[in-house]
Amino acid sequence: MSRHTTQRLAFALLTLAAIVTTAPIVLIVGYIAATGLPAVSWEFLTTMPRDGMRAGGIWPAIVGTGLLTAGTGLVAVPLGIAAAIYLAEYAKDTTLTRAIRIAIINLAGIPSVVYGLFGLGLFVLFLNFGTSILAGCLTLAIMTLPVIISTAEEALRAVPQSFRVVSISLGGTKWQTIRRVVLPQALPGILTGVILGLERAAGETAPILFTAAAFFLPQLPGSAMDATMALPYHLFVISTQIPGMPIQIQYGTALVLLVFVLSMNLIATVIRARARAQRQW
Amino acid sequence: MTTPPPAKITIERLSVQYRDGTESLRDISLSIPAHQITVLFGPAGGGKSTLLRALNRLNDLVDGVRVTGRILLDGEEISGPGVDTVALRRRVGMVFAQPVPLPMSIRQNVVYGLELAGVRDAARREWELEKALRAAALWDEVQDRLDAPAVALSGGQQQRLCLARVLALEPEVILLDEPTSGLDPISTAKVEQSLQEIKRLYTVVIVPHSVQQAARLADQAAFFLQGELVETAAGRELFVTPREARTNDYVTGRFG
Numbered sequence: 001m002s003r004h005t006t007q008r009l010a011f012a013l014l015t016l017a018a019i020v021t022t023a024p025i026v027l028i029v030g031y032i033a034a035t036g037l038p039a040v041s042w043e044f045l046t047t048m049p050r051d052g053m054r055a056g057g058i059w060p061a062i063v064g065t066g067l068l069t070a071g072t073g074l075v076a077v078p079l080g081i082a083a084a085i086y087l088a089e090y091a092k093d094t095t096l097t098r099a100i101r102i103a104i105i106n107l108a109g110i111p112s113v114v115y116g117l118f119g120l121g122l123f124v125l126f127l128n129f130g131t132s133i134l135a136g137c138l139t140l141a142i143m144t145l146p147v148i149i150s151t152a153e154e155a156l157r158a159v160p161q162s163f164r165v166v167s168i169s170l171g172g173t174k175w176q177t178i179r180r181v182v183l184p185q186a187l188p189g190i191l192t193g194v195i196l197g198l199e200r201a202a203g204e205t206a207p208i209l210f211t212a213a214a215f216f217l218p219q220l221p222g223s224a225m226d227a228t229m230a231l232p233y234h235l236f237v238i239s240t241q242i243p244g245m246p247i248q249i250q251y252g253t254a255l256v257l258l259v260f261v262l263s264m265n266l267i268a269t270v271i272r273a274r275a276r277a278q279r280q281w
Numbered sequence: 282m283t284t285p286p287p288a289k290i291t292i293e294r295l296s297v298q299y300r301d302g303t304e305s306l307r308d309i310s311l312s313i314p315a316h317q318i319t320v321l322f323g324p325a326g327g328g329k330s331t332l333l334r335a336l337n338r339l340n341d342l343v344d345g346v347r348v349t350g351r352i353l354l355d356g357e358e359i360s361g362p363g364v365d366t367v368a369l370r371r372r373v374g375m376v377f378a379q380p381v382p383l384p385m386s387i388r389q390n391v392v393y394g395l396e397l398a399g400v401r402d403a404a405r406r407e408w409e410l411e412k413a414l415r416a417a418a419l420w421d422e423v424q425d426r427l428d429a430p431a432v433a434l435s436g437g438q439q440q441r442l443c444l445a446r447v448l449a450l451e452p453e454v455i456l457l458d459e460p461t462s463g464l465d466p467i468s469t470a471k472v473e474q475s476l477q478e479i480k481r482l483y484t485v486v487i488v489p490h491s492v493q494q495a496a497r498l499a500d501q502a503a504f505f506l507q508g509e510l511v512e513t514a515a516g517r518e519l520f521v522t523p524r525e526a527r528t529n530d531y532v533t534g535r536f537g
Contacts, residue, residue, distance in 0.1 A: 092344065162381040166443075169339060169449060170394035171371035180397075181383055279384075 039252030064228035069202045072138030080148030088156035108146035114205035115143040134224040136212020149235035151193025155186040156268040188275030190240040195268040231257040289315035289484040291353040300345025305331040307508045317500035318485045327505035329488040333456045337373040338366040374447030378459040380439035382431030394450040417445035437468025456482045462490040496520040
């Protein structure tokens with residue numbers, strides 16, 4: 001075979017691989033959109049389910065997922081960023097910090113259902129929070145933390161060391177240096193990690209299955225100690241637990257969840273692209 | 282012979298050792314007079330930068346550095362534990378070999394140190410800003426674009442900005458670590474001219490980027506070789522009539 005033929009063949013194979021990997025995504029999104037879109041209406045988005053969830057809307061599930069995501073962020077974001085600052089800026093390279101890093105990497109690989117069981121044991125039963133938004137948020141936060149910590153730490157480490165030395169040499173304390181130079185520069189990277197972590201929290205079913213999610217509730221949750229409906233769990237329920245469920249409602253719900261998660265992804269992408277364009281180093 | 286000027290900094294038997302056991306400075310004693318330019322020169326790896334970084338305690342940022350001996354600033358020890366290094370670094374400013382403008386505007390770069398020091402008075406900051414930029418011979422070039430990002434400046438302008446940033450803090454001592462190594466001859470001349478002017482107000486310690494520059498600037502010169510201070514002399518003496526053969530070999534270009 002001539003070199004040109006080899007090149008053309010390789011190029012064709014690589015293109016094929018790219019198509020094979022992206023085609024299912026396009027097909028899935030396309031199919032969900034096509035099947036679900038007819039069900040999505042203002043009423044669908046803003047009313048309670050009716051007739052054993054076979055009609056009406058998914059409002060409480062949307063609210064629930066919003067609350068769970070926000071609550072998770074409230075817990076995981078400050079904690080995660082603080083831990084990342086400690087690891088990137090303060091911690092010396094000791095056996096302890098190495099152990100912490102290994103733990104974080106391994107935590108990121110734990111199946112989400114294990115987090116769910118852990119949350120059930122610790123928050124729901126031992127701490128007696130019951131099946132509640134609080135227990136769900138704490139469980140999701142623990143699941144999200146490794147993602148936030150490792151991306152935030154990476155973003156902090158990417159800030160050139162020379163900035164720190166200059167700031168210190170101008171009479172800055174360590175904290176002044178972090179707050180005024182390092183954090184602002186690392187912020188876009190940190191935000192990207194935060195959003196990707198929360199996006200995962202928004203879409204997961206298993207961690208909230210035993211800790212927060214309700215099959216059906218006739219009204220919206222009134223406090224953090226109430227259980228809540230949530231989009232991913234609601235989708236699971238209406239897809240498997242209810243006979244005679246109209247397929248449009250199933251796909252409509254899936255579409256809403258997908259848009260919820262993809263728009264978070266989009267925000268992260270925009271932040272990253274903007275920061276890269278403005279970066280001065 | 283005139284009486285020697287009063288010492289701003291006194292270095293007594295200073296040794297610096299890195300964690301891997303390499304000795305960067307060995308038993309250095311040196312007196313740095315006020316309002317003069319002291320030049321620390323010699324081939325790379327001689328310990329000149331380490332000495333500069335001992336004077337403002339930047340060596341503290343490196344893990345496992347061991348410092349023995351003493352450094353006195355106006356008779357007060359600054360090398361031991363328990364020294365307020367933040368306050369020290371406001372008195373002993375530093376300009377680095379590579380200009381590193383902080384990722385902010387020209388104005389913010391210059392007033393950064395003042396803000397850190399808690400200077401809230403905006404009028405005073407503006408006053409210091411102009412004074413520092415004028416002293417660094419940069420004011421005429423940037424006065425119309427103080428809010429432009431500092432990275433937009435040329436390399437030579439950036440280095441003068443870094444000098445202005447230090448001057449704005451009104452330190453007592455200014456350390457310069459090969460400040461002109463990345464600059465063209467014209468920018469270098471501008472920086473050197475600024476140094477000649479600011480030494481009236483400050484004590485200047487510089488690691489030059491060439492023997493020629495060392496000879497141009499020196500009120501006092503110290504020759505360093507492999508962590509050792511070979512010899513010290515006032516003015517241009519070291520470059521004309523060095524006592525040590527090693528100094529002579531270096532300044533005449535036989536090695537280095």
